[in-house]
Structures are given as C-alpha cells and as structure tokens.
Amino acid sequence: MILIGMLDSPYVRRVAVSLELLNLPFEHRSLSVFSTFEAFSAINPVVKAPTLVTDDGTVLMESGLILEYAERLAAPGLTLAPTELAAHARAQRIIGLALAACEKSVQIVYERKLRPAEKQHQPWLDRLAGQLAAAYRLLEAEARRADPWLFGDRPLQADIASAVAFRFTQEMLPEALAEPCPALSALGARAESTEAFRAFPFG
Numbered sequence: 333m334i335l336i337g338m339l340d341s342p343y344v345r346r347v348a349v350s351l352e353l354l355n356l357p358f359e360h361r362s363l364s365v366f367s368t369f370e371a372f373s374a375i376n377p378v379v380k381a382p383t384l385v386t387d388d389g390t391v392l393m394e395s396g397l398i399l400e401y402a403e404r405l406a407a408p409g410l411t412l413a414p415t416e417l418a419a420h421a422r423a424q425r426i427i428g429l430a431l432a433a434c435e436k437s438v439q440i441v442y443e444r445k446l447r448p449a450e451k452q453h454q455p456w457l458d459r460l461a462g463q464l465a466a467a468y469r470l471l472e473a474e475a476r477r478a479d480p481w482l483f484g485d486r487p488l489q490a491d492i493a494s495a496v497a498f499r500f501t502q503e504m505l506p507e508a509l510a511e512p513c514p515a516l517s518a519l520g521a522r523a524e525s526t527e528a529f530r531a532f533p534f535g
C-alpha cells in the first residue's frame with residue numbers, strides 16, 4: 333500500500349499513525365497537493381490528501397473511508413474502535429468533533445493563505461472561528477475523561493483524531509485556541525510521545 337500526502341495534513345497524519353497501530357505495512361510518499369500538484373494528480377487526478385493506493389492498485393481518498401478499508405485488513409484485536417455500542421457512539425462523536433476541528437482549521441488556513449487579502453471575507457472567518465472554538469470546547473470536555481486514553485489503556489481512533497487535530501491547530505493557528513484546553517493538551521502530548529506518532533511527526 334502507498335499512502336500519499338504530507339504530514340502537515342491532519343488527515344494524512346491520522347491515516348499514517350493508524351496504519352502503523354494497525355500493524356499494516358505501507359510506503360509513505362510525501363507529495364504536496366500544492367507544490368507537487370502534477371505528480372499528485374498523476375496518481376489521483378482529484379488531488380486530495382490523503383490518497384491511499386491499495387496493493388491491487390485501487391486509489392482511495394477520504395481519511396475515514398481509507399481507515400474503514402484499513403480496519404478490514406488488520407487483525408481484529410488491533411481495531412481502533414471500541415466494540416461496545418455506547419462506547420462506539422461516543423468514539424464516533426469525538427472523531428466527528430476532531431474532524432470538524434480539522435476542517436474549520438484548514439478552511440481558515442486556506443482563506444488566509446490562498447485568497448488575496450482584499451478578497452478575504454471576515455464574516456466567514458468569524459463563523460469558522462466560532463465553529464472551531466465550539467469543537468474544541470466539546471473535545472476538551474471529552475478529554476477530561478481520558479484515563480489515560482479516551483477509552484482506557486491504549487489509544488484508539490478517537491485519541492488519534494483528537495491529537496492530530498489539536499497539533500495541527502496549535503501549529504497553524506495558535507491564536508485560534510482562545511480558550512485553554514489543558515486536558516486536550518495533555519492527551520495530545522501523551523499521543524505525540526508514542527512510537528506511532530513519533531514515526532510520523534507533524535510537518
């Protein structure tokens with residue numbers, strides 16, 4: 333399998349860390365959707381990161397769909413989802429919040445970096461900032477329950493998604509984290525110190 337995309341993308345990073353924790357061998361090609369657009373489009377003409385090329389040559393995109401496929405390949409004991417129904421629902425909620433935090437952060441970064449200053453729309457940026465703050469407020473409340481991880485003694489997808497989202501926002505938009513998130517910060521630091529996260533560092 334080949335994973336394509338840069339590790340400054342929280343979506344690429346969550347797939348890389350997850351494949352590692354699922355014990356699935358893969359090659360990582362660090363192509364950018366911007367600076368290496370042509371090379372990227374030769375593999376996936378839609379130019380979305382992450383892209384995963386399976387061993388039979390199928391080209392997948394969307395981190396959630398890639399991870400659904402990866403879970404099917406992995407040994408059942410390594411699954412990154414809790415099995416009990418209520419815990420599964422809570423995990424899906426946390427992943428949804430983390431992905432919303434990623435999406436709102438990326439939208440703010442694109443608005444600021446890709447649009448000329450005179451064309452930036454402040455009401456849109458304000459709306460994104462409010463949505464981002466709401467996602468982190470709710471994630472922080474969830475992270476307060478971590479012991480040491482969100483679902484017990486090993487990191488699952490909810491931990492991975494929360495940690496990569498928080499790191500991305502910290503790196504790209506530190507001023508957007510208006511309210512302190514001590515529990516999320518501790519969870520992120522714990523995640524970043526693991527072997528799987530250190531194998532695929534931000535940036």
Ligand SMILES: N[C@@H](CCC(=O)N[C@@H](CS)C(=O)NCC(=O)O)C(=O)O
Pocket residue numbers: 340341342343365379380381382393394395396438
């Ligand atoms: N929902 C997607 C989001 C992926 C995404 O937005 N990736 C960005 C890089 S961080 C990208 O491909 N940007 C280029 C573009 O959208 O044209 C996922 O979960 O994979």
